[in-house]
Amino acid sequence: MILVVIPAYNEEANVARLLGDLAEILGELMPASRVLVALVDDGSKDRTVAVAEGAAERLRTANFECTTLRHPENRGLAEAIKTGLLYACDRANPKDIIVTMDCDNSHTPGLMVQLTRRIFEGYDVAVASRFISGSRVVGLTLFRQALSLGAAILLKTLLPIPGIRDYTCGYRAYRAAVIQPIVRDNPRFISETGFSVMLDILLKLHHHDRHLAFVEVPILLRYDWKKGASKMAVGRTIRQTLRLLARRRLGYWD
Numbered sequence: 522m523i524l525v526v527i528p529a530y531n532e533e534a535n536v537a538r539l540l541g542d543l544a545e546i547l548g549e550l551m552p553a554s555r556v557l558v559a560l561v562d563d564g565s566k567d568r569t570v571a572v573a574e575g576a577a578e579r580l581r582t583a584n585f586e587c588t589t590l591r592h593p594e595n596r597g598l599a600e601a602i603k604t605g606l607l608y609a610c611d612r613a614n615p616k617d618i619i620v621t622m623d624c625d626n627s628h629t630p631g632l633m634v635q636l637t638r639r640i641f642e643g644y645d646v647a648v649a650s651r652f653i654s655g656s657r658v659v660g661l662t663l664f665r666q667a668l669s670l671g672a673a674i675l676l677k678t679l680l681p682i683p684g685i686r687d688y689t690c691g692y693r694a695y696r697a698a699v700i701q702p703i704v705r706d707n708p709r710f711i712s713e714t715g716f717s718v719m720l721d722i723l724l725k726l727h728h729h730d731r732h733l734a735f736v737e738v739p740i741l742l743r744y745d746w747k748k749g750a751s752k753m754a755v756g757r758t759i760r761q762t763l764r765l766l767a768r769r770r771l772g773y774w775d
């Protein structure tokens with residue numbers, strides 16, 4: 522089974538297309554796989570939940586199911602990821618694969634075939650990467666691309682993880698057997714509050730077990746398919762990222 526965790530905040534314009542594409546494309550490309558989507562609505566003020574539940578109802582088959590988990594008020598991306606990962610880890614068998622992706626249609630469902638294939642091949646974590654040969658970014662401002670590249674260079678230098686160049690992309694697959702015990706037994710596994718959570722997950726997994734095998738697959742990032750503005754607060758994310766980097770580099774892992 523593939524369990525797909527999707528954090529969503531005010532994504533009414535994107536969520537129906539995403540769920541429709543997931544059901545259709547994975548049904549086409551991986552017809553034998555059971556897919557359970559956990560959409561984590563983080564106190565959206567728009568109709569994200571109603572739209573998602575309507576789509577889930579229409580799309581439900583023996584192999585495709587979408588559940589909406591709800592935070593009554595907005596708690597930020599990290600808490601949404603935590604809720605989703607705990608839910609997925611509770612339901613997964615060790616042989617299953619847990620995927621995280623954005624709700625904005627910039628992460629295309631077809632790439633999940635490559636991400637999950639890498640797990641079947643033996644890797645523990647597969648990351649969709651903007652920084653390897655074959656990757657391409659469409660529609661993202663040069664400023665945002667430069668920021669991610671800057672973060673990648675800094676991290677690769679100060680906190681290298683073999684196999685990883687893109688520390689911040691949220692589109693990833695994890696071997697359930699690997700993250701289940703770490704997520705379940707460590708209440709502080711997710712200790713960040715904002716977008717730096719995605720980076721911290723990779724750092725903590727690597728710190729927890731130096732033998733984990735990380736790999737990247739090239740992404741085609743369709744930022745032009747996203748409707749609405751980014752939810753990322755740039756200034757806050759830069760501050761959080763630099764503070765996190767300093768703490769982890771100095772050996773603080775709480």
Ligand SMILES: Nc1nc2c(ncn2[C@@H]2O[C@H](COP(=O)(O)OP(=O)(O)O)[C@@H](O)[C@H]2O)c(=O)[nH]1
Nearest residue numbers: 528529530563597598601623624625751752753
């Ligand atoms: N649960 C939750 N999800 C959020 C929040 N902010 C953003 N997201 C979701 O996290 C994902 C990443 O945000 P996005 O706007 O796509 O950021 P970008 O791709 O970096 O521009 C999307 O699926 C958002 O809906 C939040 O406060 N809570």
Ligand SMILES: [Mg+2]
Nearest residue numbers: 623624625627
């Ligand atoms: Mg996005």
